[in-house]
Amino acid sequence: MTVLRGRGVSLSAATEGGERAVSIDVEAYYRRYGPQVLRRCRFLLRDEEKAVDAMHDVFVQLLRYQGALKDAAPSSLLHRIATTVCLNRLRGAKRRPEDREDELVLQIASADDTESRTAARGLLDRLFGRVPASSQDIAVLHLVDGMTLEETAREVGLSVSGVRKRLRALTAVLQELELEAA
CATH class of the missing domain: 1.10.1740.10 (RNA polymerase sigma factor, region 2, helix turn helix motif)
Incomplete structure (x- = not known):
């Protein structure tokens, strides 16, 4: 050699x-x-x-x-x-346009002071109050836990397109809430 x-x-x-x-x-x-x-x-x-x-x-x-x-x-x-x-x-x-909201989710999850955590909790309560309860599970699995769309779909028993649809609905509600807050 x-x-x-x-x-x-x-x-x-x-x-x-x-x-x-x-x-x-x-x-x-x-x-x-x-x-x-x-x-x-x-x-x-x-x-x-x-x-x-x-x-x-x-x-x-x-x-x-x-x-x-x-x-x-x-x-x-x-x-x-x-x-x-x-x-x-x-x-x-x-x-995957739903990934654009990852930054906002990260800001909510990493709120340090009491005022920021309270505001984040309020935003999440308003957000999840306007969508089905299963959408909360989907959001946590995909956006917080980092599961792929396929893994999330298997976990919640929906198709990938069903998961995408729920994430799009969450994004639309989140954008409405941001407009209301502005």
């Missing part, structure tokens, strides 16, 4: 049986190309936190498929993976 190292790449070539295994040094790629990948993710997502998460996903993909990858043009490869990861995230966000 021949082992070559240098410039962020670790190549191992096994010559028995004519097979050749190529191993990519993902850690070295992360150090060398991480800032470039992060810039690409920032450009596409326009959100620092989402960009950092996407950048990490790029390198997770690299780890996952490193056995099938070639070491030629790593910069282009990482750029292509970053673009795909970010575009998939953007498409997913468009398909």
Whole structure:
């Protein structure tokens, strides 16, 4: 077996049986190309936190498929993976518009002082007073516990479209409440 190292790449070539295994040094790629990948993710997502998460996903993909990858043009490869990861995230966000309310749910859940907690409780009481009780379960399972739509649907015994419909109804009521408060 021949082992070559240098410039962020670790190549191992096994010559028995004519097979050749190529191993990519993902850690070295992360150090060398991480800032470039992060810039690409920032450009596409326009959100620092989402960009950092996407950048990490790029390198997770690299780890996952490193056995099938070639070491030629790593910069282009990482750029292509970053673009795909970010575009998939953007498409997913468009398909799941109910995720936009996650920030408000997080604010309600993380209210620190007594006044904020009281206001949050009041908002939740008004919100859940206008929708079926099962919608409260759906909201908690999906938005607070982080279950996917499919997992939530299985848990409450509805179809995925039924869960989406309930979440849309919750969003509509929440928007009405926000307009009333403004």
